[in-house]
Amino acid sequence: METIEKFLNKFISPIAQKMSENDTIQSIAEGFMRTGPVTFGVCFFAILANLPFTWYADWLKSIGIYDHMQAVLNASLNILALYVSFSLAYSFAKRKNDNALSCGFLGLLSFLVVIPQTVIGKDGVAIAAFQLDNLGGNGILVALIISLLTAHIYHALSKKGLKFKMPDGVPPMVSESFEPIFISMIVVLVAFAIRVGFGFTPYGDFLNFFSSTIGDVLIKVGLSVPTILILYFVANLLWFFGIHPNTVYAPFVPLQMTLIVTNMKDLAAGEPLTYLTVALVSMFASFGGNGNTVGLAFCMLRAKSKRYKQLNKVAFIPNLFNINEPMIFGFPLMLNPTFFIPMVFSSTILGLLGLFAMQFITFDFNPSMSLLPFTTPFFVRGFLAGGIKVLVMLLLLLVVNIIIYYPFFKIADKKACEEEQAALEAEKGELNEAQ
Template sequence: MSFDSFFAKFERIFMGPMTKLAQQRHLLAVRDGMISTIPLTIVGSVFLIIAFLPVPQAWNESIAFFKFLKTHALTIMIPFRVTMGLVAIYATYTIGYSLAKSYELDGKSGGSLALMAFFMTTLPQAAYSVMNAMKSVTLADGSDVMVLTADQLTALGLVIPMDRLGGAGLFVGIFTAIVAVEILRFFEKNNLVIRMPDGVPDSVARSFSALFPAFAVMIVMFGFLVIARIWPILDLHTIFSAVFSPLKKVVDTPVGAVLIVLFITMLWAAGIHGVSIIGTIVRPVWLDMLDQNAQAHAEMLQFGTTNITSYITPEPFFQWFIWIGGSGGTIGLVLWLLVARSRYLKELGKVTFLPSIFNINEPLIFGLPIMLNPFFFVPFILGPVIVTIFTYVVMSLGWVNAPFALAPWTLPGPIGAYIATGDWRAIILNIVNIIILAVIYYPFMRAYDTKMLKEEQGEAVA
């Protein structure tokens, strides 16, 4: 089978469904909503790193600056708690907003209804059982007071449990955002809304048009709440945790990581933005894993906890150790372009080197090109697979810390790797992976360079 016929068959069987999936309205809303949380998670990660700088323990005891950081770590962690710790809230609103806008509905109404629906899922116990559990305590002055525990305050809706507002609540947030906006769309589509006269300001008109949908969303979510009170096993967070916990375990295996890399690189090789499709599906899982790693890292450094299991493959695993220079790990290819014999390839190397340092490789993918190019199909897929397996083994053996922080993706690889893991050994791993990628790309690049050189020499003779 020729390369062209292989790609024709691949496009017919695989690309059609993937293209439709990439254009699916709800997945696009999830993608846009999750991407909008990236600045917040980066900011939170920065404060987590500042609170627990990766320096020798002796520095924390002897140097005033580091001693100050250690003493005030809980205060410094507050920005982390209100960003990463509340990421489900931000994602729920932005997903609801994006989905509503895609239907040409009011985005603010969609986001607000999504938030209301989500908050209705966060109260885990029945109020009457809490009231029965209240205890009377006699104070020193002889007066009696009723005492509520933190769990009881939570159940009464006076305190919202933080564990459902971070990464663990993302899937419920996605679900409630979709439910809320679809209800809003149903009412708008069937004209079951209050229409105000033309002279009424738009902001007021939007508020009244969302009134009936808001009642409907509340009734639906209250129904879920009542069901969860009667049968706690049917609590939405419990259900989604049971469904997606196995998915996290699969994603955090070598096989799961390799499959993600294969799908992304094969899509890119065919000219489709693989990360935008696969990332849309997997990113909520990645963010949940990263959130748990960050919490575990903070506990380990603050309380000396050692029996905490970290996930190896949240998104920074791929960003800083696999996609070095961009999808396909093309930094290894760019290095060879700089010393190519072909004039075109050498000039392309000069143009693409700087963007590749900052993990931007679209000029290379479309300028070489890599997509639909039989010379680079194999290394573009094989290289990332090899370094995925190698990196997973290194981290599973504890030679390099698993990622716990989200660094800006445009940072140079070694810097981003260090920030994401807080481990200087990650810099070495990043550089070793670049060498591995360069070795894998070399024979294919050499063959393509020879081909291009012959074509240039033939044109010169002609």
């Protein structure tokens, strides 16, 4: 244990620290978080439009409401790349104390310049329009790259003082809008050069190039079962040693949003979900907080020591809502050798068991439920996402999770009882001496 801790402190902690302080990485996480009003705002409609009941979907279509609900999704999740292109550039500029609004608009503009602006109609005639797919799941990673490139250019030119200075008497609103005029010209010129340059390649445009090469590899590797299991393993390992797992999750957010948007598009089109297996394994592998500590919370219902009985009164309910900080710091689980194995390896075990069950059982999955807040209890999310079969599977995995934690909890509970008994006897001894 000491060897692992020394290794992490020497090699991993500095990397995690640099990642947590890196403006680009943090802008990605912050930028996607800033799209929360869009994703959470339409969550209600996404759920209502995609409840897992055939009769319900037919009823919505019969009364003419279904198309209107889809219009809400088309204006939000299905064009998420537009919001991302603005939000990421805005977040980076804000961290660098640049003109965040101007930078955000330039990020959006650059993305729209770079992507294709024609759609082939049914008669084979090209129509001047933006294709919806390119503004959604297909374009999220490209929006990320272009908006961050724009933000870096904006910051570099701002540092060099390339700003249009207006007289002091000019209102601030006017001054701020004219200030980045030269920077805007250069940013647009770069976007134009990218568009023209890739227009002369066999790919035709940057989005097609990225999707066919780098993006294809990133998505295949990033949205695969091994990567998901490794992600949870590393996150749990770092959390055990006191490094917050958000350091690991932040770079994965763009791929996660690509997964959600792509699956929702497939669902709306009545096609098999592209990332069904990954989405289900992700749900099966991690619930009840990092390290799946909800299993430990159930173990503590059988606690004999006063310490853990009292702790569970505070930690049990939050753990059901995927908030396990009271458990992590109150137990404590962090740097507690007794719980190294269950906390670090539980997600891998549960994910593999879920994957094994999928070889024999066909599970349904409603990807719109991925938009629910992370504090949604796992059994509620599971039932809404996949009905009774997913719920039963999660409850079975919870039983396995409890079994994984139980022997280690018994060791800790026994030790706590012995310490409490020793303290009680010492107190009695002091009273006897006082008498």
